[in-house]
Amino acid sequence: MSSTDTRMKVSVWRGDHEGGEFQIFDVPAQDSQTVLDVVAWIQQNDDPTLSYRFACRVGMCGSCAMMVNGQPRWTCRTHVKKVLKDNCIEIGPLRNLPVIKDLAADMDPFFEKWVKAEGVFHPSKTRNDQIEEIDPASVQRVKADAGIECINCSVCYASCDTVAGNPDFLGPAALNRAWTLYNDSRDAGSRKILDAVSGAGGCHNCHSMGSCAHFCPNGLNPMDAIAGLKRATAAAFFRRRT
Amino acid sequence: MPLKSDIDRHDTDILILGTGGAGLFGALHAQQSAPPGTKITIAVKGLIGKCGCTRMVQGGYNVALGHGDTVERHFMDTIVGGKWLPDQDMAWRLCEQAVVRVRELENEIGCFFDRVADGSLHHKAFAGQTADRTVHKGDLTGIEIINRLMEQVLARPIEKLQEHRAVGLIPTKDGSALAGVLFIDMRSGKFRFVRARTVLMATGGGPTMYKYHTPSGDKTMDGLAMALRAGLPLRDMEMVQFHPTGLLAGDHTKMTGTVLEEGLRGAGGHLLNGNDHRFMYDYDTRGERSTRDVVSRGIYSEMRKNNSSPNGGVFISMAHLGPDIVAKKFKGMVQRCADSGFDLAGGKVEVVPTAHYFMGGVVVDVDTRTAMEGLYVAGEDAGGAHGSNRLGGNGVANSTVYGGIAGDVMGRDIRAMTALRDPDENILSAEIERARRPFGKPVGNVQNLRRVLQDAMWDDVGVMRTEQGLISGLKKIATVATDLQDIGVDPSNLAFNLTWHDWLNLASLVDVSEVIAEAALARENSRGAHFREDFPDQGDLETSYFTVARKTAEGLRVSRDPVRFTIVRPGETVLPEGEPETLVQAAR
Amino acid sequence: MLDIRLYLLQRLSALVMAPLVIGHLAVMIYAIQGGLSAAEILGRTQGSFAWATFYGTFVIAVSVHAAIGLRVIAHEWLGLGARALSVLTWIAFLVLVWMGVRAVWAVTAPGGVA
């Protein structure tokens, strides 16, 4: 690929919550070009009304996720070379979320579930206390660390068929956060967390189909986290009975 | 003058602009300190917690919490690093409160900072520090801080106005106080005016008017442009910090300008020019390990001599340290480069200095109050704490410390503000018309014009400055300003219309660019981030001044105000006698 | 649409079935050699309390398990709501138990056709 006059066919979903369709654009190919660059090029040079979202452009904010050739991806860190097929790319809004316009999805349901899963630290100390000493190699800490670097990009959420079929399902990211907190020795809300993930939309709906772990751009494994929650809730269930 | 367009009106008690470290802390603390029943609203240009630069913090957070470090030492480093220009009371408060804020982040918000084997916090030393002071979560500290803050805010009864862009601070008719803020609801394209008793502006500066820049895409100096139009004084506006190693990958990609971390140089990375010559020792005895400003100028000089790489920068090379070791030690960076098609571990990657942080900002007191009643400013929008240079690790400390203070102070002040204020409808109307300006004009390419501004700022108001260059830069900025007024945007569908926002972004950038260039002209010496080739000396420290710019009826005015040495004078120190110069092992 | 109770029921029933399935598969592989006949089957099972318990447990477990399984599928693929799902789960469970118990009775009741 050189920056001369190679061009590619990019088919972009246009529309809003009422529906829409793909529209084809002819975009110049460049070296070092990400899918986000392609989308931005279209908006800046071909169709000024194209809507999409991004912020950090380096894979830290999780705002730019879209469906690329039918797979959810962070577009700012997806090189065109990785997804170009027969000189074509298809780009659509993230799956499993309402569309605001074109490629911009409404992430509110995702974050509502994050909070609903009690994915919010429950303090046991205050700013006047010393910082707790924690052995970074302790078993609990290692478990918490495994899922802590989630950027809430919703890629896992978009990949999960259980989310698609079961609108109440809290989804992989929220449950991954709940599990991380459950293992955080400083968190005082383990009981709350277990209750929050045991309801009709809770962790027990996950079928371990693993798309979440397969697509997570940061290599996290929400499937593991959810399995952990299943064990913890089951153990607590029997403990409370007896 | 009656409004020409139909707008939405909305009331709240405490309004917060922005969801970086400053905005989110402002919201949380306001919620803790305001009387029960106070309505708090947080409005942001992107999604809550998913935009802004705090999230992009890699290195970490400066706090005197161990290894013999003290608030005094942190303070002295901040003053010396800022070349005696910081407002000393602000700097002191920053260092003192950072200790409380980090404990709050750990104990109440739930951030987990890295520990060493004995379970205590891990501290590392950024360049320019005399103690191991920087706490961090790997090299993704900002994500940890913002994610945790975001959760707390999302879980609270705080009204959320997402994808709401602030476009104007609207004062009362007599101009004595702030009445509210005008927004565009970006999702629908509609205007919304929100009245509030107090407003925290935490929109985070962000010098993205330079060809190469690091901040996130939503940051375009909107806050400072609004403050300027509202007549507020802005200080230290010439102070733009450049990070020496931004990725260079061509004009067409957003990856260009993004940071390749400081640690690469620290670990022994080589900077090579286009002829494969390791040039940094030609400029400084510390070579690549020199401070940000020195390395930036070294690279810039090579570029000007045309000793540059294919895309016009230089190379960073790590391979001599062993590709496997590099790949392990800088996993995130190597992976990021690989995603973009570059081999950082084994090959050479093109880099260029890149505009990183804005030290200038609105003049505020240590309680974040401004000259306008009801308006508070914190974070990168506020000037004073860093002077001419910001220490690595002091940026996020500043935004979280002062955001929290703003929340506390607003929660207190609001008790004395019984009523909402009515806006000056004329100004409201004028601000709406200003934002609607491109409608009906022939449609043009905003991005190309932004490039013109970015080139001008890079060439003439950038890493190295001269009077001649600055004057030429000002002319170019003025041309861009005129051209922008003639570029149209098709108004037929304003919902999520990014092109309209590109136009508004550029309008903010142009306004602030002019102030940067004027302030740079006014400073006839070289301090910290500001380097004048025609005035390379730092000037007399005792008579240090800072610049204050303000828009008046006659146009932009820049004055020089003397720095008040309220805590320590040049040549003195607040450290007890006999304290070692530095506690950092490697530096001793 | 699976809370922890239904989840545990489904997993427990699966655990109960695990050894039974092995047994069942083994018997079938053994029995099918040389073809099946009613007499052969019944000769083995009729009047056997052990076989009745074996298959009785199997029937109960599978009814619970499959009813809950069908409920999940009906929710995710057919979009059935909470009320319809409860109805479906119960109907599936009752139909399976009823037919299953009849079948077990038929093959294990003492003094049958052989």
Add this chain to the structure above:
Amino acid sequence: MIRPHRTHPLWYAFILHRVSGALLALFLPAHFWVLSMALNEAARLDGFLAWTDMPLVKFAEFGLVFLLAVHFFGGLRLLALELMPWTSRQKTLAAGAVGLSVLVSGTFFLQAV
């Protein structure tokens, strides 16, 4: 049906488990019905059993046993994943479960013909 976001081993394992479970559940009433004939209509049961000797029917039976085996081993895999605190090597296990199922049902099929 198999859209791009589904093209990985664990999703195939999931769909196999679901389809086999559903088919088994649907087949089960028929199975019970046939057996319940034993009570008073052994002759009819015999007729039925003779019918099952036909190759096509044999093949269908092979399918059923295959379903049970596949669902069984897949189910064991899931229970292991959920109940035991080890989790990696999932893909290998999924493949292993399917492989084992084919083996078992294959044995059954060979026995039967």
